[in-house]
Amino acid sequence: MSAPQNRINNPSRRNFIAATAVGAASLGAVALAPGLHLIEVSQASAPSAGASSKVRWGMLIDTTKCASGCDECVQACNTENGINETVQDARQGSQWIRKIDLKDPQSGRQHSLPMMCQHCEKPPCVDVCPTGASMKRADGIVLVDRHICIGCRYCMMACPYKARSFVHQPLTEQNPQVPRGMGCVESCTFCVQRVDRGLKPACVEACPEGAMTFGDLNDPNSDIARRLANEASTQVRADLKLGLGVRYQGI
């Protein structure tokens, strides 16, 4: 392939590209060099830097604000990620996020919370995956690489939160930003396609009570880091010591 070589081996050409990036914006379709053609501005601008290990994405969920009958977060997730297929048996359908109602049998106290992939620091799904399709990005987001997922479902056996679903039937009409299809395992991605554009996950944005906070746990000035530093919070099944990215309050 000549295009990448041009970019890497020729410093003057690289500078030239950088210098013309602004100019290219107004031109639309433009040929920069033989073998390196750019059509649109969106492509012409340099690719993003990618996930950084300096960032650790996390979520804080205040269950005292979470109403039992409300599933706005689930609906928002389904819309954003295109999970609307009809399934005959609900147990065979995908649930990236679900509402769980809890009741303490001794005190009778009831509350409700959303449960999804907890984006573990040491994810069991990544440990057990035979091909390495289950993976964790540098910024802590746990994903399934469906390009190499063979659909063995071992990760589903290993996940203590039942956060993963297997696609049981052929799909069409996916969201262009969220590819998904039959025979692979999938789970909450923290809406990685939004996070990479600087947006919050769909569920966080949709929660009418503002019960969900999303942000960088490593940034001491972020809202989430400040709250975690000052308020009590718990990890679900903290005994497993998986280092969860999702924390709960009020459970």
Next chain:
Amino acid sequence: MHLEENSLFEENLFYLLAVIGSLITAVGLGAALYMEHSGHVVTGMNNQVVWGMPHVFAIFLVVAASGVLNVASIGSVFGKTLYKARAPLSGLLALAMLAAGLIIVMLDLGRADRMIVAMTHLNITSMFGWNTILYPGFFAIVGIYMWTLMDRKMNPYSKPAGLAAFIWRILLTTGTGSIFGFLVARQAYQSAMLAPMFIIMSFAWGLAVFMIVQKAMFSWNDKQLHPQIRARMKNLLGTFVAAVFYFVIVYHLTNLYFAKQTAFEHFILLSGGAFTVLFWGGYVLLGTLLPLLLLYAPAFSNRSGSVFAAASLVLVGAFSLLYVFIIGAQVFPLDIFPGMEVSSSFMDGKIDHYTPSLPEILLGFGGIGIAFTATAIGVRVLKFLPEDDIQKLENSGHMLD
């Protein structure tokens, strides 16, 4: 190479058996193709019970495959002459059953078309990943071992090859048991006991399979197994069956002792419906107590028919135990919030139900068909029939030790 001379009737019977085996295999492969095309929506498996009937068959075949090789190991590694005559058949069965088990697992994958990915991408922290090394290694080592057994020039190497195969098979079964033992999430698993338990299960199930096949082959050739040889093998089977029972008892007793596990034990042992019936009726009664009775009660003692029945019942018990172990454990809900009553749209806090669909069951039987056909053809074209030189065995004292 010396071919057995068969009558025309036997010749035809062989082809009939080969055709039946191939047909079962073909139906199984067809079922897999159907599942692959339609998706797992046509199975009884779901997001709670992610491994179903195909895995019960596959794990039985893989565990029994490593166990059946024991017969050869006892001969080569532990020097028991009696078992040496049985080593080639034991190797053949091991290869046929392991191949069958693996084919079932592969065909059940969501993306069976990506097998090449599983072979080219290896995650070393994955027990499944390790198994993708252990299984081909088993084929290679057992293949070489059989070569040393069946080629006279290679005979001197049979002892080291047999030792290597023995060590490898222990590793392999440890790997199979650890697929479950390394799972922290599910109540029934996460126990170091599973690896040794799988090894002892493989001893019992493998020997039972071997004795059934041996009986069939002897009948085919109008031969009688020497009663003393049968007595030795049936005593060994009885010991293994009792040992598995011991492990199962200890496993459930430790679980009963931990408060967090009592609900799960209550489910399996008392309130689990089909699982409870399979555990007590299928495994304990039919698969353990009855075989022990048939093997040891003086009334049945050492009759060819009762030993055969006992070995068959051990296999009934094996399937029952695996069904309870694999599916019962998944049907029971995950304990995400210990001590809380939970409910959700995703079976949280609820006991799931699982009904295997026809394609799943056919795929499982297809695996059995593969093992059967491979064995039948192998036995037909090469010399696998154990031939005992009784006089020599008696003279060397091997009938008594």
Next chain:
Amino acid sequence: MKAVALALLLALTSVLALAGAPKPVIRIENPGQCIAPAAEMRKNHMEMLKHQRDRTLRQGIRGEAASLNECINCHAGKTSGTVTGQDGFCQQCHSYVAVKLDCWDCHQPKAGNQHAATGVKP
């Protein structure tokens, strides 16, 4: 006997060859300039996409030139709106060379990000 079997086999394979996919007609619905010359695209598009997909998924690098969503912007049929199907830009060649095309099992093969994802056939 052998000759008959051989003849049958030959006849069968030639029938199969005749029944194979028609030669693809390459039609670019929204002509513009591709990210690389046609010859290079034909030879290397799979490698480009493969490396891009790994960088995007595993490293979170977005906005690279090679991208399926950008492919379909130019190559989706004007009437069908997609690159799959009998006349689809991708499908035609892949059928002709008998290479399984499974990108679109998961990725949306229709151009334009406007439609609402429903997960099922409309």
